[in-house]
Amino acid sequence: MAIEIRCIEHLSSEQRQSLSLLYGPLIGKSSVCLYEFLGSIQNSIDLEDIYLLLNMNAAQFDKARNYLEQYHLIETYVHKEDMLIFLYAPLSPNKFLCHETYSRLYLACVGAKCFDKIKAMLHIDKTVSSLYTKVESPLDVSILDSWNESKEIAYEKVKPTIKQKYDFDFATLFKGMDRIFPVRFRTSENLDRIAEMAKIYGINAKDMRRYVQRSINPSTHVFDLDKLKDMVMRNRKAIEIGSDPYQMSPVKFLQNKQNGIPVVKSDQILIERLCKEFQFPIEVVNTLIEYTLQQTKQQFSRNYVEKVAASWVRLGVDSRKRALNIINQSPAGNKNDKNTEKVVLDEKFYTQKEEKSDTQIQQEMLELQKMLKEGKL
Incomplete structure (x- = not known):
C-alpha cells in the first residue's frame, strides 16, 4: 500500500515541546515516533517501508496511527490500496493544558x-x-x-477552495448583508462560531441572518458574538424531525426527548461542551444524550454525562455505530436484556368489568342502608 503524506501545518518549537511532554504520555512513544517520521516524508512512501524503518508490524502501526487520529494530529483517508494522511500541528502547551478534555486525560495519566x-x-x-x-x-x-456583492462574486471565482468544517448555507447568510455584515466581520473565527452554533442549536441560515443583524451595534458597528450566542440559546423555534433524528441538532434532539419543552441553559452549555471540547460528531452526541437519559431515569446529570463522554473519547468513539457497539458491550447496556422478563397476564386481567349505572348504584346504597337499620350488617 502506498501512503501519500501531506504536512498541513509546520511545527513551532512550542508545539514540539507539546508533542513530546504533553501528548507523549497519552499517545505513547510509538505514536510520537510515527508522527515525527511521517512529518519527515516529502511525498509518499510504501507501508512496508514504514514497517521496516520503524521496526513496526501492522498491528503496532494501526495502534499508533489510531492514537494520532484520536488527538487530531492526523487525518487518514483510504481508497482501495492507497492511503492519504494529513498532518496537523499539536496544540500549543497553553492551549493543551486549558483544553477541557486533553488536560483531564493528562492529569489522570x-x-x-x-x-x-x-x-x-x-x-x-x-x-x-x-x-x-x-x-x-x-x-x-x-x-x-x-x-460590494459583485466584488464578492469575483473574489469567490479566484479564491482557493477550502474544505469547509461545517455544513452551513453561508450564501443565504450573506445575501443582502454587504453593509450590515461587511467582509471585515467575516473572519474564519466568526464564521466557524456562527456555523457551529447553527449546528448545535438547530438554527437555519435565514434565522441566523436575522440574529447576526441584531448582534451588530448600529452606532459602534461592533459585531458582538456573545449577544449572538445569547439570542441563539433563547431560540424556541421548533425543528422538523428528518428521516434520521440522530443527525438533527443536539439541543433540538433533547428538546424533542422532553416533549418539546425548551432545553434549560445549563443543559445547552453541557451539550455545547460535548460538541466543542469532546469533539464528538452530532450523531454521537445525540446517541450519548439518549443513552445517559435511559441510564439515569431521564436525568441529564452533568457529572454522569461527562464521565461517559470521557470514556468514549478514550475508546475512540467517532460514530453512532461505534457508540452502539460500546453500549451493547457494557454491563449497563446489557442490563435490561438479561434481567427483564416478559410478563404474561392471565386472560382474566383483560376482562373489563361491566360499569354500573347511577340508578343501580343508588339502589344498592338504599339496600345497604336498610340492612344496617335491621342489623344485618
Missing part, C-alpha cells in the same frame, strides 16, 4: 505532581514592565468599505 511540574516548566512569563508602552498598529481595512 501523569498525576497532579507531574502536572504541576510540567505546567511550571512550560510557563512563559509574558508580563511587561509598566515603564514600557505598547506600540500598536491596527490593520487598515478601510479599502474594504466599498466592497
